[in-house]
Amino acid sequence: MAAIELEGVTKDYGEVLANDDVTFTVERGEIFGYLGPNGAGKTTTIRTLLGFLSPTEGSGRLLGHDITDEDDLIEAKRRLGYLPDDPAFDETATGREILELHASIKGDERSAELLELFDPPLDRTVREYSHGNVRKLGLVTTFMHDPDLVILDEPTSGLDPLMQQRFAEFVRSERDQGMTVFFSSHVLSEVRRLCDRVGIIRDGRLVTVEPVESLLDRSGKVVRLRAAEPIPTEALEIDGVHELETSLDPGEGESERDATTPATAFTECTLTFTGDVNALLDRLREYRLLDLSIEEAPLEDVFMRFYGGERSERKPTPAAKSVPSEASDDV
């Protein structure tokens, strides 16, 4: 039995179709990242999963229980931890009082261990908490009853880098012991670090569900090179070259191209490469290179392909100019 199953979930608010035929499954023991820009429909899916919203159409199951059947869902909720995007704790209560309340409702198997990790200031009232401290208290209340499945809406928002790191290590070790983790995010570095699979939602529609590794494979590598001699642009006319940017440095003391320089040639370039790296290296073998780097493409670039907008700035080569490349592999 899967941890989460959604089938054709649609939520129509009249003027906005917040979720449009959303279908996916999250298996037990995986970390699933639900990605999308602001307003894409992430919170709507989460609130539907938890039975807080009834779908206009479609159905779903949480730990095997029907999300549209309130009584059935109570069973699932005993084994569920949920961190909303804005946990509405009683502002007049102290952190300690909040924990006592949660313990009395759901039980407390592990708050001592969680408090050591996340360390919210327990003796202050929630009114005095920073956004990050509310998040830390929320993480303790989410995991304290040792749930089988956690659903987290933007869990690291407001956490400092050290806390984000701690959260990542904690979540991975929980996953290794069988917990299922579903979280929404628009923080791509955290998704890359944490997730086994990713679902991307844009304008209410699920655009893709796939392993994070295949998303990275499809995004290709960023290749940067600097050559000691001009390389004809045709040398890079091979499958998998995208977004080629080149520049020609005439070199010290040489202000003009010499007669042997091809009409389109470069000494420096940056490109995104989705093909076989060996084929690229074969092409470059006959030229004298000064520098070559091959790195994973930023997930930001891949993400942008899904919902449009400007690509993140790539460090341009000096005097970089664009050269027409083959059609982009938009998905």
Ligand SMILES: Nc1ncnc2c1ncn2[C@@H]1O[C@H](COP(=O)(O)OP(=O)(O)OP(=O)(O)O)[C@@H](O)[C@H]1O
């Ligand atoms: N109660 C509501 N009535 C009408 N429209 C709504 C309602 N709740 C959400 N929406 C709209 O539905 C769309 C999806 O909203 P949702 O909160 O699910 O997005 P999100 O991906 O969680 O965004 P964010 O990352 O900003 O939290 C948005 O256009 C939002 O304005």
